[in-house]
Amino acid sequence: MRLTLSYTLFAVTAGVLCLAVVYVGMRYVPNYPLTSSNPRYRSDAPSRQEILRSLLTASGYALALLTAVGLVGGWLIAGRVLRPLQDITRAAHRAAGGALEHRIALTGPRDEFTDLSDAFDEMLARLQHSFEAQQRFAANASHELRTPLAITRTMLQVAAADPAGQDWGRLVSRLQDTNQRGIEISEALLQLADLGHAPPDLAPTDLATATGEALAAVRDEARTLGVTLTADLRPAPTTGNPVLLRQAAVNLLHNALRHNLPTGGRVTVATGADPERPGRVRLTVANTGPQLTAEAVATFTEPFLRGRGRTAETDPARRGHGLGLAIVAAVTDAHHGALHLAPEPAGGLRATLDLPGLPGLPGSR
Structure with a gap:
């Protein structure tokens, strides 16, 4: 209704201005009687x-006709313009429920409304993904903590x-191992929670x-598993x-060591400036x-997704x-x-941790 009244007011105001210009112009018309050139005819000119x-x-x-047309036309135009917003509003109410x-999936030419609709759909997708991940996390955390x-x-x-x-010695050893597993899970969960709520203290480092x-x-673990470690550590x-x-x-090294070949496995580690992204460093x-x-x-x-899915490794040395x-x-x-994270063509995984470099790093701005 406000848009309709605004359109009508604009149309009527424009009409009043046009008529005012005509009226003012007519006042400068010479005010003398108009007579016919033939004296036998009487002039009726106003x-x-x-x-x-x-x-x-x-x-x-x-102006009365312009007002009526403005109200009807303004109502139709406002309804057509606001229809996408009504779709977005209904989607927002459904999301709140x-x-x-x-998804709105608004069709039509690219304009501000389709941009808003696409942004809203993207937000809904991210919320759905986060909500489902949170539900899976809660269920998996409960299962993992309940198991020990x-x-x-x-x-x-x-x-x-x-x-x-x-065999009390064996029983105590097994109880200690199970208790340690529960402690490790709890500490990892606490670490995840801390990272999600409090930003860490940052300082220049390499x-x-x-x-x-x-x-x-991890070198002792690598020797136990028979995995060869190769490192090329350049300043980063x-x-x-x-x-x-x-x-x-x-964690990256543990993952690379435990999810490796049974024999003859290798792990390569490298740090340095990122040649593909100037001004950044990578591991x-x-x-x-x-x-x-x-x-x-x-x-x-x-x-809680392991290398074999949700199933834990039977080998304690490779269990995560x-x-x-x-x-x-x-x-x-x-x-x-x-x-x-990307699979290696010959088998295995390549993990790249990419971070912003310090100012002064070659290629940085």
């Missing part, structure tokens, strides 16, 4: 005053039912230094949190391993919790970087 009175009368009817799968407790309860029930027949410390922490100055960057590097970890598909790799940063790459992705986001 005078200027009569013309002005007729003009005012006709203007009144014209939980129907995040609905259920195992502990079972072992204690068996020991209580037959105390004399228990990604190569953090990676070198991570390599030192960036702004970040050294502890978190070291943890991200450790690359590539390993040998089974053939992977791009569809499977796209889900690896989802929490499915949170390593999720933590790396969270650390990368906290540092305004990007994590790229």
